[in-house]
Amino acid sequence: MAKRAKARLVDVARDAGVSPATVSRAMAQPDLLTPDTLARVHESARKLGYRPDGMARALASGRTMTIGAIVPTLDSTIFARVLQAMQSALAREGYQLLVASHEMNPAAETEAVRTLLTRGVDGLMLVGAERSQDAAMLLRTAGVPVVLSWVGTSDCAAVTVDNRLAGHLAARHLIGLGHRRIGMVVGHLPFNDRQQARLAGARQALHEAGLDLPGALVSEQGLTMAGGRAGCARLLELGEPPSAIIGGIDLFAIGCIQEAQSRGIAVPEALSVVGIDDIEMSAHITPALTTVMIPTARIGQLCAATLLAEIKGERRHEQTELPIELVVRQSTAAGR
Amino acid sequence: MAKRAKARLVDVARDAGVSPATVSRAMAQPDLLTPDTLARVHESARKLGYRPDGMARALASGRTMTIGAIVPTLDSTIFARVLQAMQSALAREGYQLLVASHEMNPAAETEAVRTLLTRGVDGLMLVGAERSQDAAMLLRTAGVPVVLSWVGTSDCAAVTVDNRLAGHLAARHLIGLGHRRIGMVVGHLPFNDRQQARLAGARQALHEAGLDLPGALVSEQGLTMAGGRAGCARLLELGEPPSAIIGGIDLFAIGCIQEAQSRGIAVPEALSVVGIDDIEMSAHITPALTTVMIPTARIGQLCAATLLAEIKGERRHEQTELPIELVVRQSTAAGR
DNA sequence: AGTTTTGATGAAAGCGCTATCATTCAAGAT
DNA sequence: ATCTTGAATGATAGCGCTTTCATCAAAACT
Numbered sequence: 001m002a003k004r005a006k007a008r009l010v011d012v013a014r015d016a017g018v019s020p021a022t023v024s025r026a027m028a029q030p031d032l033l034t035p036d037t038l039a040r041v042h043e044s045a046r047k048l049g050y051r052p053d054g055m056a057r058a059l060a061s062g063r064t065m066t067i068g069a070i071v072p073t074l075d076s077t078i079f080a081r082v083l084q085a086m087q088s089a090l091a092r093e094g095y096q097l098l099v100a101s102h103e104m105n106p107a108a109e110t111e112a113v114r115t116l117l118t119r120g121v122d123g124l125m126l127v128g129a130e131r132s133q134d135a136a137m138l139l140r141t142a143g144v145p146v147v148l149s150w151v152g153t154s155d156c157a158a159v160t161v162d163n164r165l166a167g168h169l170a171a172r173h174l175i176g177l178g179h180r181r182i183g184m185v186v187g188h189l190p191f192n193d194r195q196q197a198r199l200a201g202a203r204q205a206l207h208e209a210g211l212d213l214p215g216a217l218v219s220e221q222g223l224t225m226a227g228g229r230a231g232c233a234r235l236l237e238l239g240e241p242p243s244a245i246i247g248g249i250d251l252f253a254i255g256c257i258q259e260a261q262s263r264g265i266a267v268p269e270a271l272s273v274v275g276i277d278d279i280e281m282s283a284h285i286t287p288a289l290t291t292v293m294i295p296t297a298r299i300g301q302l303c304a305a306t307l308l309a310e311i312k313g314e315r316r317h318e319q320t321e322l323p324i325e326l327v328v329r330q331s332t333a334a335g336r
Numbered sequence: 337m338a339k340r341a342k343a344r345l346v347d348v349a350r351d352a353g354v355s356p357a358t359v360s361r362a363m364a365q366p367d368l369l370t371p372d373t374l375a376r377v378h379e380s381a382r383k384l385g386y387r388p389d390g391m392a393r394a395l396a397s398g399r400t401m402t403i404g405a406i407v408p409t410l411d412s413t414i415f416a417r418v419l420q421a422m423q424s425a426l427a428r429e430g431y432q433l434l435v436a437s438h439e440m441n442p443a444a445e446t447e448a449v450r451t452l453l454t455r456g457v458d459g460l461m462l463v464g465a466e467r468s469q470d471a472a473m474l475l476r477t478a479g480v481p482v483v484l485s486w487v488g489t490s491d492c493a494a495v496t497v498d499n500r501l502a503g504h505l506a507a508r509h510l511i512g513l514g515h516r517r518i519g520m521v522v523g524h525l526p527f528n529d530r531q532q533a534r535l536a537g538a539r540q541a542l543h544e545a546g547l548d549l550p551g552a553l554v555s556e557q558g559l560t561m562a563g564g565r566a567g568c569a570r571l572l573e574l575g576e577p578p579s580a581i582i583g584g585i586d587l588f589a590i591g592c593i594q595e596a597q598s599r600g601i602a603v604p605e606a607l608s609v610v611g612i613d614d615i616e617m618s619a620h621i622t623p624a625l626t627t628v629m630i631p632t633a634r635i636g637q638l639c640a641a642t643l644l645a646e647i648k649g650e651r652r653h654e655q656t657e658l659p660i661e662l663v664v665r666q667s668t669a670a671g672r
Numbered sequence: 673a674g675t676t677t678t679g680a681t682g683a684a685a686g687c688g689c690t691a692t693c694a695t696t697c698a699a700g701a702t
Numbered sequence: 703a704t705c706t707t708g709a710a711t712g713a714t715a716g717c718g719c720t721t722t723c724a725t726c727a728a729a730a731c732t
Contacts, residue, residue, distance in 0.1 A: 008688055019712045024690060034710065049477065054455040055394040056688035059717050064391065066434075066455065074423070075416045084410045087437060096451055098402075099435040101423060115432055119390040119402065141385065143342075225620045261622050284561045284594050344718055355682045360720060370680065392718035395687050 007048035016044035027052060058120060067307055068098045068116035069125040070109060072192070076223065077279045078249070078296055079127070082149065085300025086125065093308055095122070106191050110135040117142050123307035129153045130193045145310035147303050150194050152319065157310055159302040159320045163194050166292045167201025167246070169326045170274045173290070174244040175209045179272060179335035182206065183217040183242035185231030185252040195248050198276055202246055217242055221252065228255020236263065236271075243271065243335045250275035250282045253289055257331060268333035278327055287330035295322050343384035352380035363388060394456060403643055404434045404452035405461040406445060408528070412559065413615045414585070414632055415463070418485065421636025422461065429644055431458070442527050446471040453478050459643035465489045466529045481646035483639050486530050488655065493646055495638040495656045499530050502628045503537025503582070505662045506610045509626070510580040511545045515608060515671035518542065519553040519578035521567030521588040531584050534612055538582055553578055557588065564591020572599065572607075579607065579671045586611035586618045589625055593667060604669035614663055623666035631658050 013020045018037060025032050026041040033041075044050075058064045067090055071079040079101075087097045098121060102108035110132045116124060117138060123145040129152055139146055145157065152158020174182050184202055187195040203213040219234045221227030228251055235242055236259070247253030253275030260271045267273055267287055275282060275291035282289035302320055309315045349356045354373060361368050362377040369377075380386075394400045403426055407415040415437075423433045434457060438444035446468045452460060453474060459481040465488055475482050481493065488494020510518050520538055523531040539549040555570045557563030564587055571578055572595070583589030589611030596607045603609055603623055611618060611627035618625035638656055645651045 006688095009690095010688080020689080021691080021713075022711060025711085028690085032710075037710080052454060053395075053688050055391055055400065056717090057690075058391040059389075059395050059719085060688075060690040062690090062717075064455075074410070074420045075413065077411065077413075080410045080412070080416055083435075084437065087410070087435075096455060097435060099419075099423075099433060101420065118388060119400075119432060225617050229620055255620060258620050258622055281561050284565055284591060286594055286597050345720095346718080356719080357683080357721080358681060361681090364720080368680075373680080389718050392687090393720075395689085396718075396720040398687075398720090 006053075007045075007050040009050070009052070011048055012041065012044045012050045015048060016040045064120045064122055065094055066096045066098050066119075066121050067123045067125065067304070068100065068119075068121035069303075070100045070102060070112045070116065071127050072102060072104055073223070074099070074101050077251075077281075078277060078294075081296040082300035082303070085297040086304045087300075089301050089304035090308070095304075095308070104188065104191055106132045106135070110138070113138050117144065122311055123147070125149060125303045125307065128193045129158075130191060145307055147306045147310070149299055149303050151197065154319070155317065157306045157316075157318045159299050159306060159322065161294050161299070161322050161324050162201075163197035164201035164204070166276045166294065166324055167198035167203075167248075168205045169201075169292050169324070170198075170246045170276055171202040171205035171213075172209075173274060173326055173328070173332065174246070174272060174335070175205065175211065177244075177272065177332060177334045179242075179244040180211060181217070181240065181242045182211070182213065182244045182246065183219070183235040184213065184246040184248065185219050185221055185228055185235070185256060186248035187223045187227075187252075188220050198248050223249060223251065225251050225255040225258070228252035229259040230255075232256035232259035236260070236265070244332070245271065245273050247273065247275040250277040250279045250289060250291055253291065253331070254281065254285055257285065257287070257289070268331050272332040272335060274332055283329070290329045290332040291327055293325050293327050295324070298322055342389075343381075343386040345386070345388070347384055348377065348380045348386045351384060352376045400456045400458055401430055402432045402434050402455075402457050403459045403461065403640070404436065404455075404457035405639075406436045406438060406448045406452065407463050408438060408440055409559070410435070410437050413587075413617075414613060414630075417632040418636035418639070421633040422640045423636075425637050425640035426644070431640075431644070440524065440527055442468045442471070446474070449474050453480065458647055459483070461485060461639045461643065464529045465494075466527060481643055483642045483646070485635055485639050487533065490655070491653065493642045493652075493654045495635050495642060495658065497630050497635070497658050497660050499533035500537035500540070502612045502630065502660055503534035503539075503584075504541045505537075505628050505660070506534075506582045506612055507538040507541035507549075508545075509610060509662055509664070509668065510582070510608060510671070511541065511547065513580075513608065513668060513670045515578075515580040516547060517553070517576065517578045518547070518549065518580045518582065519555070519571040520549065520582040520584065521555050521557055521564055521571070521592060522584035523559045523563075523588075524556050534584050559585060559587065561587050561591040561594070564588035565595040566591075568592035568595035572596070572601070580668070581607065581609050583609065583611040586613040586615045586625060586627055589627065589667070590617065590621055593621065593623070593625070604667050608668040608671065610668055619665065626665045626668040627663055629661050629663050631660070634658055 009023050013023045100112040113135045125147050127149050148158040152160045186199050206213045219231035221231045245256050253273050256273045257267050260267050275289050278291045278293035345359050346356050349359045436448040449471045461483050463485050484494040488496045522535050542549045555567035557567045581592050589609050592609045593603050596603050601607050611625050614627045614629035
């Protein structure tokens with residue numbers, strides 16, 4: 001019975017008494033065929049359990065219907081939501097998402113770029129503008145549409161937010177509340193231009209207010225809640241601890257609140273905390289977190305749309321900057 | 337200068353003065369060649385910027401070096417960690433992860449299975465044992481190694497944990513503390529056999545203690561912290577509220593704690609809460625969450641290993657059940 | 673010296689599909 | 703009745719690589 005493991009296009013063609021070309025058309029452009037032949041082809045395909053071979057199709061057509069995404073880590077609500085949103089948007093157009101992560105390691109990112117390009121993707125999404133020379137070269141010579149997210153460069157499409165402004169907004173909010181000594185917990189700065197920008201923005205806001213953000217008041221931590229707690233602990237144990245802390249990501253801010261509370265320091269009465277991101281959890285903790293909202297899902301959705309537009313040749317190097325805004329909740333109060 | 341957009345294998349062969357076969361070997365089995373020719377090929381490849389075409393390679397060899405993973409959602413620490421772990425393990429062997437999610441929708445899962453199979457994956461990881469007939473049929477006839485995670489079936493490889501036991505452990509812990517009226521917040525049960533099993537396990541433990549888990553004390557919610565809060569609210573507003581609540585996932589338990597605290601109900605003094613999963617955050621909130629630890633990363637790592645072993649033909653339908661254990665922290669106390 | 677073995681390379685047949693171009697046939701135009 | 707035209711379908715040449723199988727020299731045996 002089973003002459004061949006898998007039915008191929010030619011098998012269907014033979015069974016239906018048509019040419020391979022016709023079967024190919026039946027799958028890709030059904031409206032080019034007579035309803036009658038179309039039905040015959042479908043019938044044969046069903047009967048033989050025909051399942052087109054994506055690789056062969058890709059090789060012949062030059063399109064893989066696959067989009068690659070390389071994110072710093074999957075273990076983050078932020079990137080999970082971006083990917084989720086991208087996936088939905090892409091699926092609607094028949095595209096599939098190929099995901100890789102590099103754990104903040106430039107060499108790993110370069111390798112991922114190489115792998116995905118070799119594997120054959122029709123488009124590529126990356127996070128941030130900072131990357132190795134090799135990676136940049138690969139991207140430039142690959143001839144594949146690329147979209148950068150969070151922070152971009154002018155030489156390719158980008159869907160960004162103003163991370164500097166995010167830090168600025170957070171700091172200004174605290175300054176407006178009368179805080180004068182403000183600390184910040186940030187992610188490890190190397191190979192993370194988002195955190196760099198947020199820190200720079202906060203620092204700038206302080207300078208504009210005639211204040212300072214000395215290195216001693218900045219703690220670099222791994223992007224976990226434990227990192228937030230550790231950073232908070234370090235700042236609180238300073239001779240002159242800050243009266244307010246900015247978390248470079250919400251997870252840090254939440255960790256700060258936990259750490260403060262576990263030390264009997266009331267938030268926001270004795271310590272104000274503000275985050276950046278506005279993840280789901282931020283609204284639900286006690287006290288609810290004041291934070292700067294970053295439209296994560298929208299970024300993913302636009303990355304997908306931008307990539308698809310570029311693939312179709314509709315647009316080129318489209319730049320989109322999404323608005324962000326401060327969301328005031330209960331974790332911040334007047335200082336001193 | 338640029339005669340051709342892309343250098344192909346034959347171009348390298350011509351440049352190096354060898355046959356295409358030799359170049360192919362140079363890339364795949366370098367030790368078959370004379371050091372001299374190997375060097376010449378490498379030199380030409382470098383010079384021409386040769387980059388093998390994954391699709392052509394896949395078509396010719398029948399291998400894509402790609403593993404597919406279909407998870408309920410990307411927006412969950414749990415699955416993120418599984419994928420992360422899989423990715424690392426696979427990357428080490430030169431495999432790439434192709435990720436899809438179905439948002440608890442069986443039809444979407446079926447579609448994802450079809451897409452990934454069409455796209456050509458060398459192996460497939462799925463979550464849970466429950467799925468549409470179509471999906472099951474596709475998997476059976478695909479001839480591709482499959483591994484199920486969390487809960488499995490005997491007809492294919494699986495890396496599981498005893499979800500029923502998880503619910504049982506959580507409930508028994510509370511019963512041991514003297515609680516008699518116990519509620520549970522679970523995820524939507526349809527198409528989620530993990531939550532079904534956890535609920536069943538809890539119920540069984542209660543029955544074994546001569547107690548009951550009536551439907552009124554079970555609240556089904558979406559898998560977010562907001563869901564946890566809402567579920568907790570519903571249970572607390574009952575005429576006779578429970579003295580302890582089990583969260584079907586840690587996120588629910590954390591939401592329960594937040595909700596209770598925001599209502600002035602002390603945890604664990606007035607309400608005990610226990611979760612299942614042991615996510616990073618659970619250890620860091622106040623009070624730290626008592627929960628049942630599920631070795632998430634290990635699941636991912638073993639899924640990868642199992643799949644690779646099956647691909648190499650080393651094993652078949654390997655079943656692994658990972659141990660789980662209760663982690664007692666501060667969110668539970670004696671009842672009544 | 674003659675024969676076998678071995679190791680390195682080449683020749684060429686696909687892998688399963690798409691896309692171009694050619695062909696056919698019927699309907700409409702002249 | 704003849705000529706166009708256009709829609710539906712067929713024939714076929716690749717897409718870029720892997721993989722037998724064949725070849726051929728050099729090394730290893732009698």
